[in-house]
Amino acid sequence: MTTITLTSPGQHDAAARELLDSVVVRFAGDSGDGIQLTGNRFASVTALAGNDLATFPDFPAEIRAPVGTTYGVSAFQINFGARAIKTSGDAPDVLVALNPAALKVELSRLKPGGIVIIDTGTFTERNLNKAGYTTNPLTDGALAGYRTIEVDVSKLTLEAVRPLGVSKHTALRCKNFWTLGLVYWMFGRDRGVTAEWLKKKFADEPQVGQANIAALDAGHAFGETAEINGDLTGYSVGPAALAPGLYRTITGGEALAWGLVVGAHLAGLKLFFASYPITPASPLLHALAKLRPLGVATFQAEDEIAAVCAAIGASYAGSLGVTSSSGPGIALKGEAMGLAVAAELPLVVVNTQRAGPSTGMPTKTEQSDLMQALYGRHGESPVAVLAARAPFDCFDTAIEAVRIATKFMIPVIILSDGYIANAAQPWRIPAVEKMTPFPVRFRTDPENFEPYARDPQTLARPWAVPGTPGLEHRLGGLEKDSLTGAISYDPANHQRMTDTRAAKLDRIAEDIPPQTVEAGPDSGPLAVVGWGSTYGPINRAVTSLIERGYNVAHIHLHHLCPLPRNLGELLRRYDHVLVPEMNKGQLVTLLRANYLVPAEGLNKISGQPFKIGEIEAAVLARLEQTAK
């Protein structure tokens, strides 16, 4: 563990360096090149240097794609800056391409005039062929318009680690750290923390650890020498003005896991998490499985249905039942969620959305399960739905989900997505003892006990768990009498029960904060309304347009069901409402249906997050049209 205190921010040789406000770096190489590891190390050191940042890992779909192919390219993008960072960045300023395939796939993303660092040692005819190049991009002019740093990283790495006597195979695997050393030099980063990390990681193979450190140092030294020769410029990105406090970087997956654990703690419940492996939701299972020492029970079920059913069983028995999946798995859980609605048990269901339908693109992100979350069950089956907007936000979202589920005895769906789950951001670490607890009170008193007698305020029925003497009762999926819970086919009773289950959402709406405006005026010509992971690009686009004098606002929804009470009134204060979504227009349909506002969609379904520029362009187009 490294703890650094930034009292006098600054970097060691900032004076000689070109100052930048923010930079986007993209590392790309073969999936065997350790790109994700490299990116994560860079992110960690960048965070320690006090920058704000956002990362975006872009994995290939194949676990072990053939070496050197374009579909085996793995990439990691980081946007860091001295200002608030909202997205992982549109176009990279710096691209690191560790093989021809990476260059082929990634070059078009690079900003015009951007820097590309290329390992020329991999540009053999064979590798060029594998990447689908008919001519060598190093010589055919493909790189015109970019600043290239062509280095035989493979050869230099081999030379640097030779004294350590490791095998050639191992030596070449240190290439990523050589490159990282060079990038560290470019941005004036300290190597010490990474060296310590390598020592710890390779504690069992100290030689390998030393080889990686030697490569890191050699890459760094290369930069220094090149600087002296005037071939390369170093850059400096100052620390961002983050609110005071203790920080760490966190991915959405981790934040969600920890939020669930802390949420259960605040409710005074044991956490029971049941899940079935699915991309991109599995990191949540992995993160929670590690936490048995904290009393977390995880259960890898035989299928998605068993996972949700086991979670329901656990809630019935007095734990906090949580299950998680991605769209296809959530579809399988639908019937059981209906049971949780009927039995009125607390349940948290996490959907880390991915591109669909069917298997779709499991490693790519999308927001296309909103309607599924709201309506994708049989019968009138209301549940609460929350969406996390960014990795750091997953923590609070999970706690809010636990709070609603236990207070109102209702299933709650959390919508995350592949981007949020894997992306990382700095996060101000809260003090758990200072958070407001919301302890659950199980029913224990047999006096006048009726399983469906409700709390007049929340409409929650009592949570009477097996093992409690005198409260023996029967629950089930059949319609129940609105007081005794006995099976009832009475028409008036079914109407009443259906109305009551729906009314719970109204009570939740009274319990959640009213909708606020993220940026811009609370009325005017245009509001951009989003939910989930479009937060970053929308907020950056809108705030920079406001800075440029445009009259536009950003509203971002956290609660999607129930919607905040004041939302309709708020939206009607704008002449136009633009709703960017990574789907074919689900929220926009909802807003139009609920509030009869003339909302318009801006839809992107490419498996990639919105770029800031795309949203800016759409906003400008809308404003221009309005002005006419």
Next chain:
Amino acid sequence: MNVVSPIKPRTAKDYASNQEVRWCPGCGDYAILKAVQKTLADLAADPARTVFVSGIGCSSRFPYYMATYGFHTIHGRAPAIATGVKLANPDLDVWIVTGDGDALSIGGNHLLHLLRRNVDVQLLLFNNEIYGLTKGQYSPTSRPGTRSPSSPGGSLDQPVSPASFALGAGARFVARAIDTQKQLVDVLKAAYDHRGASFVEIFQNCIVYNDEVFASFTEKNVAADAQLHVEHGKPLIFGADRRSGVRLSPGRLELETVRIGEDGITEADILVHDATSRPLATMLAALNMPVALGVLYCNPGEPLDAALQRASEGITEPAAAAELNALLRGGDTWTVAS
């Protein structure tokens, strides 16, 4: 509440809820309900710690009629829900009530995993070889040629044998009983005593849609010759005259029925039941005539909830705020000063 009330002697009636039982008159389910209530009374089971979980089907109405905790869930999923209940609170005594369609068709996967995980529950599978609740379609245990609304020309598929399935799935307790027989109570008690997943197949007569489907071995006039009641350590002898027995066919891995006193067969040739032998249980489950009843297999192993508790030893629950703070602060952190 620190008042410990003295344990009152209980009767079967104490375990009956106030709900009117709504199975068809003459349904085998009534007899099973009585047997379960009697079993719990004999065991003086604590209703507060007893949970009945069921799926969907005629049998799955069962929990409503018990004065214990009960959860009538969804089709096929009772084993998965019961697993969550038991893992969340291992102190509970969990019973699953299911049928042939519920457990072996829509819920086959969950049954497989409940058994191989050895979750400490009693699973009662009411096998009537038909879908009763949906009005009489053939089921996964129906014999080929079963005529039903969905198989007017007779069903074509081969049935699954519940007990063989359970043994194949790795169950460590497999027993069989007949709905109306008094031995059912003994089998249920044995199931209750076994720590781990206890699988009990109960031949249950559906008087409306599949009446007398088990008559070939349950009718009074044939029962003695068609039923083999197995008991651990006792020879596999049956028959009205107690002179029929089961032995291993010479030179073949198969059971055969023989007559004591004929062809030089003596009692010494008859196999002695060893409930801890999976191969023997497997052969007994596959025996067509006589039909093997009683505890075919009982060979306890560590149940999942016990394994989980063992793995969680030394963990104090719930986690204190300090432990959670340490979790959130693990790894690299930095402080932004004001």
